[in-house]
Amino acid sequence: MRRRDGFTLIEILISLVILATLLGITYRSVISFMELRQQQDVVTATQAKLRRVIEVLTQDLRSSVFGAIIDEPYPSSDGAVSFALLKGNSGFKVYATDPVTWKDAYRTFVIADNPGVRKGDHILIVNQDQKAVILEVSGVRRVGSQKWVIRHNSCRNTLDYRSNTLLFGVDLYGVRHDADRQTLVLNEEGDETPLAFGIREFKVEYLPNKSSAQRLRVTVSAAGEYRGRTLRRRYVGVVELNNNATFDIQEVIPCKP
Numbered sequence: 001m002r003r004r005d006g007f008t009l010i011e012i013l014i015s016l017v018i019l020a021t022l023l024g025i026t027y028r029s030v031i032s033f034m035e036l037r038q039q040q041d042v043v044t045a046t047q048a049k050l051r052r053v054i055e056v057l058t059q060d061l062r063s064s065v066f067g068a069i070i071d072e073p074y075p076s077s078d079g080a081v082s083f084a085l086l087k088g089n090s091g092f093k094v095y096a097t098d099p100v101t102w103k104d105a106y107r108t109f110v111i112a113d114n115p116g117v118r119k120g121d122h123i124l125i126v127n128q129d130q131k132a133v134i135l136e137v138s139g140v141r142r143v144g145s146q147k148w149v150i151r152h153n154s155c156r157n158t159l160d161y162r163s164n165t166l167l168f169g170v171d172l173y174g175v176r177h178d179a180d181r182q183t184l185v186l187n188e189e190g191d192e193t194p195l196a197f198g199i200r201e202f203k204v205e206y207l208p209n210k211s212s213a214q215r216l217r218v219t220v221s222a223a224g225e226y227r228g229r230t231l232r233r234r235y236v237g238v239v240e241l242n243n244n245a246t247f248d249i250q251e252v253i254p255c256k257p
Helices: 009-062
Strands: 064-070 080-086 092-095 107-111 122-126 131-136 139-144 147-151 166-178 183-188 191-197 199-207 215-226 229-240
Touching: 009 064, 009 080, 009 191, 009 215, 009 229, 064 122, 064 131, 064 166, 166 199, 183 199, 199 229
Parallel strands: none
Antiparallel strands: 064 080, 080 166, 092 107, 092 166, 107 147, 122 131, 122 166, 139 147, 166 183, 183 191, 199 215, 215 229
């Protein structure tokens, strides 16, 4: 019998078919892996953005003055939240020449080397009744040694005077959701700037808490696009606002024009 050298054409064709099949399977696997990886990158980026939004917001909320939620610059609701941050002072003692007329007055006297506020700034006055009021400064004047008068002509004080009433300089912050533009907006002392784009949902829930501190649940959601598909993600954060054992604010009373 004659010995055969090499492969027949049939054998070569069969080998090529097997090789092509294996390459096709491998190619599809690689493409599927790459698509899954790209999809996961979109999801990860969206989740990271939401996590960063929650981190920034909860950090600011924890720094709010005595854990108070306020209604300036935005009325706090399920779609917006406002709070005040200290300007750096530790509080100045308020004194009243007449405790009866101090309420409803357009001016407040404080004892300080320098109260550190000026026209256009905001002040927060708090007493031990756990009540506070926020006022816009219209003028500051020294009236004696370590005595100053702070005027707030646009709004009158609404608190009852107590001997340990304190005044703080504060900055007002607010966060709201612009649903039409899918943008989370930060308001800092009246100036609005975008905080995050592509935010489809922003929800604030005010939770019951055994302690006196205010507790909030904040939910944000966004979506990433991949090959015509919408990949939605949601992130939830819970924050307990810090308070103060002496000046825990339970109510912020609106001032009177």
